[in-house]
Amino acid sequence: MGRKPCCFKEGVNRGAWSLQEDKILTNYIELHGEGKWRSLPQKACLNRCGKSCRLRWMNYLRQGIKRGNISPEEEDLIVRLHRLLGNRWSLIAGRLPGRTDNEIKNYWNSVLSKKVNGDVSKRSNKQLYECVSKESVENYRSGITTNVIAPKATRCTKMLLSLDKGKHLMNDQCHPPASTIVDDDELKLESHNEVHEMPYVEDEPLIDNVLTMPNAFDYLDFSQTRINDIFEKSNMLETDLAPMFEMEFENLASLLGLEDEWRDV
DNA sequence: AAGATTATCAACCGCAAGCGC
DNA sequence: CGCGCTTGCGGTTGATAATCT
Incomplete structure (x- = not known):
């Protein structure tokens, strides 16, 4: 039947x-x-x-849908988010107001995947290689594809963030604020039904269930306004930063609009 | 100019999570 | 707890447009 x-x-x-x-x-x-x-x-x-x-x-x-004309800023954000989240189009679309998962998926498959993979078509393509910043493409290429994150926090409850843009963690690896679970000495990322092992970071990325993320802001589209929001939610002043600050995952999730994705332990 | 090839993107499909009963 | 239904997601398809030869 x-x-x-x-x-x-x-x-x-x-x-x-x-x-x-x-x-x-x-x-x-x-x-x-x-x-x-x-x-x-x-x-x-x-x-x-x-x-x-x-x-x-x-x-x-529905109202508020943007069609076409994806800006260079949006492209950069898509590239960064794709590196963070993988093919989780609805989550990526959630970070781009007015864009749908279908549009982003199509755009990725037809334009961006070629850019980041360096697949230069035999045919000239006006859109190709025009907009996405070299830096984004290089960052994407330097990433390891198994670092796919599902934004579901489990055991980590806090993280340390740095506003020091451009400063990368060792090995240029990205350690975003999502889905970190601690299993003995291992740090793993959970995504759908898979668990991806993260490259081991020697310098105490996790102490007392707190994850250190020196380069978090390089991978998240944080404007100064949003950064100010963070300070407000954390009851902190910018001058309090020295050089990292601690933040509850819940607050970060809220700022990212991912409250529903967060899971209590 | 015309046929061939390639790119784009709207729409479809199957699967799985979530929910109520 | 299990079942059925609804909804949402991501992969894929196919029609059309754009470009090439």
Whole structure:
């Protein structure tokens, strides 16, 4: 038997959405709100499957969606976040207001992956190699692909952050504020069902469940405003930094908008 | 100018997590 | 605890556009 299909495929419209369909879907959601995607097509008199409606709404019709023209700043951020998070498109998109996971995924696959992997196409591509900073590409290339982080904190409860931009940890490795668990003397990263071992860092990266992250801000898009937020949440002044400061993961998660990803122990 | 090739991206698909019963 | 349903995610496909030869 298997499970019930999400819709009866025969007779259901597929492919590109028409203006009329967009209008019907938009009107319905504006009136009744998002959700109940499975029953939405019938209620809205749309000859589409619920999944298709959700995708169309989430990626194109809802308010605040930006289309195209990804800026060099956004590209840099995508590259840095991809190095941090791997193919976790929804999380990456969450850091780029107005961008959808689908758009970022497509952009990565068609443009950015070629840049960071140095795959110069035989064909000239105007977008290629124009925008992303050399530094981002080099940083990405120097990274180890198994350093994929899932933003789920387990046992580490605090971290030490440095605002000293540009200063990298030994081996130029990135040790972001996510998913660190302590298992005896090993420091590991948990991602989906896999656990990736982190390169061992000799100089006490973890003492009393506190992770030291000298270069955290190089990998996170922290504006001065957000840094100020951190000080506020931590009840600290910038002058208190000497040279690292301690922060609860919970506060950091909140600043990153990742509260839901955080997990208590 | 036309056919071939390649790039782009909207949409589809299967899977799994989360939730209520 | 197990089951079924809903939703969201990430990989993949395929139509179309852009570029090359």
